[in-house]
Amino acid sequence: MKFLCIECDQQMQFEDRSLPGDGTFGAAFKCPGCGRSIAMLANPMETQLVESLGVKIGGRTLDQQPLELVRSSLAGRDDAFSERPDGRTAGRPVDWSPEATERLARVPGFVRGMVKRIYVDYAREHEIACITPDMMDRARSELGLEGM
Amino acid sequence: MGSVKFRTYHEVAGTDVSDLAGQVGRQRQHVAKRLESIGRVVAVMSGKGGVGKSYVTAGLALAASARGRSVGVLDADLAGPTVARMLQAAGPLTLDQAGVHPAIGTNGVRVFSTDMLLGDGAPLRWKGEHNEPFVWRGALDAGALREFLSDVVWGPLDLLLVDLPPGTDRLQDLAELVPNLAGVIAVTLPSQESERAVARAMQAAVDAGLRLLGVVENMSGYLCPGCATTSPLFRGDAGQTLALSFGVPLLEQVPFTPSIRPSGRPAVLTAVLP
Numbered sequence: 001m002k003f004l005c006i007e008c009d010q011q012m013q014f015e016d017r018s019l020p021g022d023g024t025f026g027a028a029f030k031c032p033g034c035g036r037s038i039a040m041l042a043n044p045m046e047t048q049l050v051e052s053l054g055v056k057i058g059g060r061t062l063d064q065q066p067l068e069l070v071r072s073s074l075a076g077r078d079d080a081f082s083e084r085p086d087g088r089t090a091g092r093p094v095d096w097s098p099e100a101t102e103r104l105a106r107v108p109g110f111v112r113g114m115v116k117r118i119y120v121d122y123a124r125e126h127e128i129a130c131i132t133p134d135m136m137d138r139a140r141s142e143l144g145l146e147g148m
Numbered sequence: 149m150g151s152v153k154f155r156t157y158h159e160v161a162g163t164d165v166s167d168l169a170g171q172v173g174r175q176r177q178h179v180a181k182r183l184e185s186i187g188r189v190v191a192v193m194s195g196k197g198g199v200g201k202s203y204v205t206a207g208l209a210l211a212a213s214a215r216g217r218s219v220g221v222l223d224a225d226l227a228g229p230t231v232a233r234m235l236q237a238a239g240p241l242t243l244d245q246a247g248v249h250p251a252i253g254t255n256g257v258r259v260f261s262t263d264m265l266l267g268d269g270a271p272l273r274w275k276g277e278h279n280e281p282f283v284w285r286g287a288l289d290a291g292a293l294r295e296f297l298s299d300v301v302w303g304p305l306d307l308l309l310v311d312l313p314p315g316t317d318r319l320q321d322l323a324e325l326v327p328n329l330a331g332v333i334a335v336t337l338p339s340q341e342s343e344r345a346v347a348r349a350m351q352a353a354v355d356a357g358l359r360l361l362g363v364v365e366n367m368s369g370y371l372c373p374g375c376a377t378t379s380p381l382f383r384g385d386a387g388q389t390l391a392l393s394f395g396v397p398l399l400e401q402v403p404f405t406p407s408i409r410p411s412g413r414p415a416v417l418t419a420v421l422p
Contacts, residue, residue: 001166006152011162016318032235045280052287054294055171066247066299075273081243115256140211 001057003040008033014058023047029059065114094123095130103133118143178298179325182247186331187306191322192216195349196342197314200366201335202231204402205311208333209235211253217306218244220250223261224293224322225313227272232261241266247301260300262292290321316352323356331361333399336386338368343386350394354417360396363387368401378403 005010012029015037023044030037038062042050042057043094050057054069065071072079096104100119107115122139157164168238183189192205205221213219223229232238236254241264249381250258262272274281304307313319323382332353336346346363353360369378381404391398 001168002157002160002162002164004155004160011160013388045283048280049284049287052284052291053168053172054175054291055166055168057166057168059165059167060171066243066245067295068299069288070295073274073288074262074265074292075270075275076262076413077267077270078188080239080241081248082240131396 001028003038005031005033005036007031012038016054019047025050025057028120076106094120094128097130097132099133100131100136103136151310175294175298176325178295181327182300182302183299183308185304185333186302186308189308189310189326189328190330190356191310191312191319191332191347193312193316193319193332193337193353194335194342194346195316195352196336196345199335199337199342199346200402201225201314202234202311204333204335204366205231205309206234206366208256209257209307209309212307213257217319218256218258218304220258220260220302220305220308221253222236222296222303222308222310223259223263224296224302224310224318226262226289226292228313229261229263229266231311232259232263235259237261237264247299248302258302258305260296280294286317287388289318292319292384293318294325316349319349319353319358320356323358329358331359334363334390335366336363336390337382338365338380338384338386339382339387342382342388343384346386346390347393354394360394362397362399363391363394364399365401367404369403371403373405 005012008031010031012031015028015030017025017027025042025047027040027042028037029040033050040057051069051073054064070076096098098142104112104116119131119139120137122128122143123135126134192201192208194201201224202223209219209221221230221231221235225231232251232253235253235257237251237257237259239251241251241260242249248258248260251264253259268274274285282334310322312322319332332350334346334350334353336342350360366380368387371378386403387398390396
């Protein structure tokens with residue numbers, strides 16, 4: 001899929017994507033010539049169709065996660081998987097504040113486990129007993145995890 | 149602006165950051181990479197429900213594992229998974245960066261099934277089913293099969309048996325995902341009704357360029373546990389008829405018994421094992 005700026009006759013560049021709600025998928029593109037931006041909005045059915053193929057509009061920024069499609073799309077049991085985080089998060093338990101838990105819940109399901117491990121590892125490395133939104137912001141900034 | 153003159157996709161210079169075709173290609177490569185450690189992939193199919201595909205699959209897996217072969221079973225019947233219970237394999241499944249590790253069932257058979265993902269008694273349901281599901285449900289089913297092949301850490305296996313659902317849709321998906329599929333075993337009941345349905349499925353396999361390894365006739369009589377005599381359950385000889393029609397061997401005629409037994413005929417194992 002390519003977007004062409006007719007005025008400049010240049011291909012517009014992918015800028016950002018978002019899920020603003022109700023199943024709508026949004027992707028922003030910008031013309032490198034005139035700077036004009038457009039937003040492509042896919043309706044919920046179109047969004048679901050693309051997601052069903054296991055592909056990402058705008059390309060992938062994260063490697064495909066194991067059973068990503070199934071885990072994000074199947075209305076299945078919550079305890080189907082026990083995560084074995086390669087030993088990195090083995091150690092003392094770390095608590096999550098309600099606000100941090102709520103924020104984590106907004107992370108798409110197929111990367112939530114990985115994002116959770118990153119925050120837990122960060123907390124352990126910094127001897128933080130409870131993960132809060134402030135700590136998540138610090139970790140995002142220090143680790144370059146914008147969008148997580 | 150006047151009338152807009154469109155150019156073709158390929159006439160517009162510059163990369164396509166979405167590269168959807170490339171993403172799909174990498175998915176296929178992922179499947180191929182995962183299957184490199186597996187000796188043979190064999191599908192067990194039928195055009196008809198209730199013929200005992202899962203029963204035959206479980207029996208084959210037990211027989212092969214009893215002979216020291218490492219065996220995996222992938223339950224591709226997403227909506228009606230049964231083979232995991234037959235092999236006493238259950239979750240929770242272990243997940244790590246390498247993928248999802250299959251459950252270990254009877255005789256060490258490695259098993260993966262949606263039975264381990266769905267709640268007890270819960271039907272298969274995809275999220276967002278209010279959004280015109282007829283458009284994308286097939287794509288999701290095929291995508292799930294792809295992930296079961298690529299993301300399950302099967303490890304080195306002599307044999308991976310794929311227990312297909314009734315019909316031929318998943319068979320064609322499997323043929324596309326696993327170009328080096330070793331072959332297909334067709335399961336039928338003795339009845340003429342079964343014969344007609346299974347013949348269609350076998351023809352679909354032939355049309356897809358797949359190799360038919362043979363036919364297993366299930367419920368081929370009732371084996372009385374008391375007197376050990378076998379009495380007919382259905383009228384017909386579908387196994388023999390299908391085998392002759394398609395020029396393949398009738399691998400086994402399995403009598404109905406209340407318990408799962410390892411496949412008893414060497415012909416079946418010779419057909420599926422490397």
